[in-house]
Amino acid sequence: MxxxxxxxxxxxxxxxxxxxxxxxxxxxxxxxxxxxxxxxxxxxxxxxxxxxxxxxxxxxxxxxxxxxxxxxxxxxxxxxxAARHRREEATHAEPRAGGAGGSTFEEGDDTLFLLFCCCHPDLAPASQVALTLRAVGGLTTREIADAFYVPEATMAQRISRAKRTLAGPPARRLDQPGDLAVVLRVLYLVYAAGHAGRVDLAGEAIRLARQLTLATEEPEARGLLALMLLNHARLPARLDPEGRIVTLDRQDRGLWDAREIAEGVRVLQSALAIQRPGRYQVEAAIAALHDDAASTEETDWPQILDWYDDLVALTDDPVREDPAAVLGRAVAVGHVLGAAAGLRETDRLREVLGERHRWHAARGHLHELGGDLSAAATAYADAARRATDVAERDHLVRQAARARAAERTQP
CATH class of the missing domain: 1.10.8 (Helicase, Ruva Protein; domain 3)
Incomplete structure (x- = not known):
């Protein structure tokens, strides 16, 4: 007024x-x-x-x-x-090429246009993620460095190299199917970086994925958004009051975000209705089944196993290309056909995955499922020795100690 x-x-x-x-x-x-x-x-x-x-x-x-x-x-x-060139060469500078050329985005889709530029295939994955957070997310270099636990100078160099790669003539067209796959992978990497530091990278990835689904009918974009929402919904129960990891089977499901789960299910259903399933849709379907169960005992493991079968079938060599999927399938086999069957599945993976901490952790879970607490404790301890993340290592140490304590109280 x-x-x-x-x-x-x-x-x-x-x-x-x-x-x-x-x-x-x-x-x-x-x-x-x-x-x-x-x-x-x-x-x-x-x-x-x-x-x-x-x-x-x-x-x-x-x-x-x-x-x-x-x-x-x-x-x-x-x-x-131009003045410097005139002084040095006594000539006029060459005119710059005009127009970004080739983009299929409308003027209102500026954020998505920039996202595709930051995910240019000529950039390394780490640079794609950093540049996306810097240019599209609006985060400072210090915030990005803090989120990834690297010095600010290191992150500044990474971002500068990425921008130099994109310098010069306008980049090639960024509207090919492969480019969308790169964008989805970068958003998944941003989400997977999680909640480290002062910035909620998972929340930032969800925000960008929402915008992407508004601009494309590609079902995998919706599948990725659904996967993020369904996993993010469990965030409040993922750590105990002391900040320690709580595994899915021991989480307080009353703390899960019901609205986020409902949204994730709706997004997933709209993606599956297109009948072009892909990796993110399948992973989201598995997450939805976990979120839908009122308790661990009520989890629909047979259907989860069916989805894992679909997931490992998406790659020619899933053991090497998607070890998390084959380990997840082995655990599902254990819940459906018995712990011994699940352990036989992990035995077949020993040669390739035997030195990975997640292989030992999966065996610990399966041994515990079958009641062999001594073997479970040994497997958890082996996993802890191989884990590189401090929080995960400490969690596995506690799992081993818990199994040993439970073994001592067995009749």
């Missing part, structure tokens, strides 16, 4: 704006044909200018304001570079 003071924007509010605006403004600049690295530098300068100006004079259209200021910075940089 007239006479009221102009609203002020502090740094925290500006960062909130930036998290949403940065990907869209940056994508607009890249789509226009600007160099990725130069566009991000110009946008960072615009954000610094916003910190100075917005608290006293907030713009009516923050996105347009940032785009205009960043564009001015790019123009200034090009003029400076």
């Amino acid at each position: 007239i006479g009221e003071p102009t609203p002020r924007l502090d740094e925290g509010a500006l960062r909130g704006f930036g998290r949403d605006l940065i990907p869209r403004v940056l994508a607009g600049l890249v789509r226009r044909g600007e160099d990725f690295d130069g566009a991000e530098d110009a946008l960072q300068e615009a954000l610094l200018e916003a910190l100075r100006v917005w608290p006293e004079h907030p713009p009516r259209d923050p996105r347009a304001w940032l785009a205009a200021v960043a564009t001015r910075r790019l123009v200034d940089a090009r003029r400076s570079e």
Whole structure:
């Protein structure tokens, strides 16, 4: 109203704006044909200018304001570079190629356009993940470094190398089926990084996956979103009050997020209805069956085993290409056909997976399922010695101790 003071924007509010605006403004600049690295530098300068100006004079259209200021910075940089070339070579600089070319995204899909750019197949997986979180997620380099437990300088170098790879002429078309598969894999890697550090990477991956499902009918995109939601729903029960891992069979299912489970099931059903099943849909179906069970004893293990059969059939060499799937299937066999049958399945995997901690952990679970607590304790201890993650190692040590204690109380 007239006479009221102009609203002020502090740094925290500006960062909130930036998290949403940065990907869209940056994508607009890249789509226009600007160099990725130069566009991000110009946008960072615009954000610094916003910190100075917005608290006293907030713009009516923050996105347009940032785009205009960043564009001015790019123009200034090009003029400076052209002047340098004139001085050095006494010639004009070559004109830049125009247009990002080839993108099938509309103007309103800027975030997805940028996501596909960050997942360019010329980048290494670690660089794809880092650049996605930096450019699309709007996270700072320090936040990303903290989430992955690496020095900030190391992460800054990784991101800089990724941006240099994307520099130069506009990249090739990013609308081929293989590119979507790369994007899904990167989102899965972001999700798998979990909740380390100050940033909820799992939540960030879910947010981006939601946007992706709105732009494509590909059922695997929905399958990935469903898988994330169905696993994320168990998060409140995954750790005890002391921060220790709680396995699925011992979790308090009353703590699971029922609304997130319901949404995951709906998304999965819409994907399966297309009748083009893929890895993420199958994994989501397995997760849905676990989430649907009121207790461990009521889990529909026969149906889970059927889905695991489908999962391992998706690859030519599942033992080497998808060891988690074959181990999961062995555990399902143990629950359906008995612990001895499950252990025979793991015996067939010994040559390839015998040095992996998860192979020993699976055998520990199967031995315990069959009542052989001494063998279970030994297997859990073997798994603990091979585990590299501290929390997982400590959990396996506790599993071994629990099995030994239970063995002593057996009649």
